[in-house]
Amino acid sequence: xxxxxxxxxxxxxxxxxxxxxxxxxxxxxxxxxxxxxxxxxxxxxxxxxxxxxxxxxxxxxxxxxxxxxxxxxxxxxxxxxxxxxxxxxxxxxxxxxxxxxxxxxxxxxxxxxxxxxxxxxxxxxxxxxxxxxxxxxxxxxxxxxxxxxxxxxxxxxxxxxxxxxxxxxxxxxxxxxxxxxxxxxxxxxxxxxxxxxxxxxxxxxxxxxxxxxxxxxxxxxxxxxxxxxxxxxxxxxxxxxxxxxxxxxxxxxxxxxxxxxxxxxxxxxxxxxxxxxxxxxxxxxxxxxxxxxxxxxxxxxxxxxxxxxxxxxxxxxxxxxxxxxxxxxxxxxxx
Amino acid sequence: xxxxxxxxxxxxxxxxxxxxxxxxxxxxxxxxxxxxxxxxxxxxxxxxxxxxxxxxxxxxxxxxxxxxxxxxxxxxxxxxxxxxxxxxxxxxxxxxxxxxxxxxxxxxxxxxxxxxxxxxxxxxxxxxxxxxxxxxxxxxxxxxxxxxxxxxxxxxxxxxxxxxxxxxxxxxxxxxxxxxxxxxxxxxxxxxxxxxxxxxxxxxxxxxxxxxxxxxxxxxxxxxxxxxxxxxxxxxxxxxxxxxxxxxxxxxxxxxxxxxxxxxxxxxxxxxxxxxxxxxxxxxxxxxxxxxxxxxxxxxxxxxxxxxxxxxxxxxxxxxxxxxxxxxxxxxxxx
Numbered sequence: 001x002x003x004x005x006x007x008x009x010x011x012x013x014x015x016x017x018x019x020x021x022x023x024x025x026x027x028x029x030x031x032x033x034x035x036x037x038x039x040x041x042x043x044x045x046x047x048x049x050x051x052x053x054x055x056x057x058x059x060x061x062x063x064x065x066x067x068x069x070x071x072x073x074x075x076x077x078x079x080x081x082x083x084x085x086x087x088x089x090x091x092x093x094x095x096x097x098x099x100x101x102x103x104x105x106x107x108x109x110x111x112x113x114x115x116x117x118x119x120x121x122x123x124x125x126x127x128x129x130x131x132x133x134x135x136x137x138x139x140x141x142x143x144x145x146x147x148x149x150x151x152x153x154x155x156x157x158x159x160x161x162x163x164x165x166x167x168x169x170x171x172x173x174x175x176x177x178x179x180x181x182x183x184x185x186x187x188x189x190x191x192x193x194x195x196x197x198x199x200x201x202x203x204x205x206x207x208x209x210x211x212x213x214x215x216x217x218x219x220x221x222x223x224x225x226x227x228x229x230x231x232x233x234x235x236x237x238x239x240x241x242x243x244x245x246x247x248x249x250x251x252x253x254x255x256x257x258x259x260x261x262x263x264x265x266x267x268x269x270x271x272x273x274x275x276x277x278x279x280x281x282x283x284x285x286x287x288x289x290x291x292x293x294x295x296x297x298x299x300x301x302x303x304x305x306x307x308x309x310x311x312x313x314x315x316x317x318x319x320x321x322x323x324x325x326x327x328x329x330x331x332x333x334x335x
Numbered sequence: 336x337x338x339x340x341x342x343x344x345x346x347x348x349x350x351x352x353x354x355x356x357x358x359x360x361x362x363x364x365x366x367x368x369x370x371x372x373x374x375x376x377x378x379x380x381x382x383x384x385x386x387x388x389x390x391x392x393x394x395x396x397x398x399x400x401x402x403x404x405x406x407x408x409x410x411x412x413x414x415x416x417x418x419x420x421x422x423x424x425x426x427x428x429x430x431x432x433x434x435x436x437x438x439x440x441x442x443x444x445x446x447x448x449x450x451x452x453x454x455x456x457x458x459x460x461x462x463x464x465x466x467x468x469x470x471x472x473x474x475x476x477x478x479x480x481x482x483x484x485x486x487x488x489x490x491x492x493x494x495x496x497x498x499x500x501x502x503x504x505x506x507x508x509x510x511x512x513x514x515x516x517x518x519x520x521x522x523x524x525x526x527x528x529x530x531x532x533x534x535x536x537x538x539x540x541x542x543x544x545x546x547x548x549x550x551x552x553x554x555x556x557x558x559x560x561x562x563x564x565x566x567x568x569x570x571x572x573x574x575x576x577x578x579x580x581x582x583x584x585x586x587x588x589x590x591x592x593x594x595x596x597x598x599x600x601x602x603x604x605x606x607x608x609x610x611x612x613x614x615x616x617x618x619x620x621x622x623x624x625x626x627x628x629x630x631x632x633x634x635x636x637x638x639x640x641x642x643x644x645x646x647x648x649x650x651x652x653x654x655x656x657x658x659x660x661x662x663x664x665x666x667x668x669x670x
Binding site for chain 1: 338339341382384385410411415418419420421422425426428429432433434435436437438439440441447451454455458459460478517518519520521523640642643644645646647650652655657
């Protein structure tokens, strides 16, 4: 056993995935790939928080439908979101009579939940596990920064919280396999700007990615894509610079879910997308189908979370961050 | 595989546990059992939130010392707390260079973290895992109810958030074994009173406990103790009534960490203790040593969490709750 890298030798595969998004995500470059969208961002609800919960319910139900499964087939849920007390998840999945593990990893929660679900399935504890995460621009801005009604000007380094939810069903056998994972170490390098989370998260990615390549003995060339979710433009460029300084050049393989989800020219989203929903919906709608078709043979997904508390910032602390890595591949091209 | 019950056949044992508490916990009936305490509740820090983080750091360091281990021996941390963005854990454990899974299960997080750590160790992913949780009366009251300075009158059904942190080291072999676990289903039965969390949580315990006995085929008599953490006096009596109505009588074996931690006559703590730290410190300081000595042969610990969000309550929603069960036994008396 190598310290840090988890091997899913018993088998773990994403057999079904679904994505639900809001207006801007639907208007973006991946718009046609998402399963469901609501251009009001409200999903029929009277608060933003309930709208976010409703997205989780819809995403999970859609993932079930795509696998021709129902609620009784799923033995455990790993879920989380950005809201205090993770209420999008607890209320959104309340309808389902399924054991529930609540997680908090900020925007890294999609990768964290897929990692835990895969570990449990591979170890034989469960035959079908689900991972569900979400974020909503309006509920997140209100909680973390300023009420939308203020109309506060956004900083150029600010990321735009994605309105979206992704759900994944994981079983032992399937075409899209999760073969290994590496949980991240919490890193804090003095960044205390809530409008520059990319800078706070990039060092956590450096920690995980450099540990991964050192321990696995692999090189970036062995992956068709190394994708973070979600550093955005600012954090992504910091990451590549920091890694080059460490002698690791991933630039030819690198992309970021927060960069991919919006069009920089036509959608003014500053430093790109963020939020638990960002990497979840990009993975569910765009990356997994490419892996399934063999257009991507294997990828590294690194979920990145800035575990930012408005109270802690007011008390003068900097932002701790974490980056969780999972290796996902087409079954024909696994290591 | 029985749906819902996880069996740790590969082996999982709590090899070391530590507890750190505040003034009232130290003055309570278990006062002499705790490893460390600070009668100022501040642990040398200038905010309550940092004091809570410091308790986690101290608890984890003490658990390491008791096992004659150091940071490098621990391969993963499962941690969480009650604060928004789980900042007690992310800041409290930042000093340690160890991969980190952030959890949110409200007061059930101690049981959730022990369950996940045991599952990972038993499956062979890691040889040493740690579970760390905390709560602090002053940081929790401010966040969930009213600032302490208001001096608001407390309701008789209100529980008192325990100031405390518990840390557990888990390996495959040891005298105190975690043999099985059952993750809880989220339950919401219409309780929307933030001062009566016992009532909100009791139905979640009914769900988990009745599923456990139905699936395992065991009876309450096979356990020396069935302990919830933490329903308090109000929730505990509701639980016993609800279970009797379902034909399951656990009263002769039943106790609650929130009842055990304070003296009802001399310490005016209303409905008893609560908080992530409550079950963690009672387990670490009192129950595990009794199991180790064989005075308790086997127990069921049911961690109970009211995933209560002040925002959701203001928006008219009720409180969702979850109850995670773990079976802990002396190695001589395991099933």
